[in-house]
Amino acid sequence: MDRSLDRLEKRMWATYQQDGMWDIFLGVLMLMMGLRMIIDHWIMTVVGLTLVIGVVIIKKMVTEKRIGMASWSSKRRSKKITLFFLILLANIATLLLIILSIMGVSPDRVTGALVIGGMILITFSAISYFMYFWRFILWGSLLTFAIVINEILDPDSGPLMFFFIGSAAVALGFYYLVIFLREHQSIKEVI
Amino acid sequence: MDHSKGTVGWTVEEVDRIVHEPARYMILSVLYVLEGADFQFLRTQTGLTKGNLSSHMTKLEDAGYVMVKKEFKGKKPHTMLRITKKGRKAFDGYRKKMRSIMD
Numbered sequence: 001m002d003r004s005l006d007r008l009e010k011r012m013w014a015t016y017q018q019d020g021m022w023d024i025f026l027g028v029l030m031l032m033m034g035l036r037m038i039i040d041h042w043i044m045t046v047v048g049l050t051l052v053i054g055v056v057i058i059k060k061m062v063t064e065k066r067i068g069m070a071s072w073s074s075k076r077r078s079k080k081i082t083l084f085f086l087i088l089l090a091n092i093a094t095l096l097l098i099i100l101s102i103m104g105v106s107p108d109r110v111t112g113a114l115v116i117g118g119m120i121l122i123t124f125s126a127i128s129y130f131m132y133f134w135r136f137i138l139w140g141s142l143l144t145f146a147i148v149i150n151e152i153l154d155p156d157s158g159p160l161m162f163f164f165i166g167s168a169a170v171a172l173g174f175y176y177l178v179i180f181l182r183e184h185q186s187i188k189e190v191i
Numbered sequence: 192m193d194h195s196k197g198t199v200g201w202t203v204e205e206v207d208r209i210v211h212e213p214a215r216y217m218i219l220s221v222l223y224v225l226e227g228a229d230f231q232f233l234r235t236q237t238g239l240t241k242g243n244l245s246s247h248m249t250k251l252e253d254a255g256y257v258m259v260k261k262e263f264k265g266k267k268p269h270t271m272l273r274i275t276k277k278g279r280k281a282f283d284g285y286r287k288k289m290r291s292i293m294d
Binding site for chain 2: 005006008009012015065066067068069070071072073074184
């Protein structure tokens, strides 16, 4: 497939990311992370999960209904599979770090923060590359910065950093969502 | 050298008028890079109105360049389109002709 058609396919794939829902999703996650630092209760995890699932459902019912449905090429499908395994790998690595920490085999705060921060940045950058969604790098960078600041410099600043970044992400997400809803009206199909 | 084709190498009559129409060219471009798309997706990507898109869909289907599958999802109609082999060949042929004078 020549380059112009390749670019067209990438642009069409990127339209699924224009709705601001990923920003809202990440923002909600970060707000929950900040809240969890203050209110250490299992109910916060449940609230967080519910909100995240809610965002995913809204994306299916609102965004995809307005943009429509496409059957992507095998090349695009294989990229989606690669992305899935990348996210899975990142989650496994995080789980391993948590297990090592519980077992008492953990690095010092500085090394731990840098390792986790690095993993987050690499994962977000890779997701940004596969989804053609540059804001993932922005949120990944800010999240890494917040974790490093919290772990190394000022532990008390953690919740504030997560609230600030999470709120910014949610606000920006809603801004893009409003633009998206205005541009893509839901239609009744012509038979 | 076949002088009836000029220096371009093809004649105006050889240009596929089905593909040549800008709206249909856009529809075929979208379908070419996908394995299929529904009516709403095509409307979103091409910016065509419902009536316009429907009319061009019919012309492409009549030419055998796209396959249209109409079904119901619950009570809502749902139309999926895919480009056929004939459509791909016509699209490739048209682009080759245009590239020969534009590149």
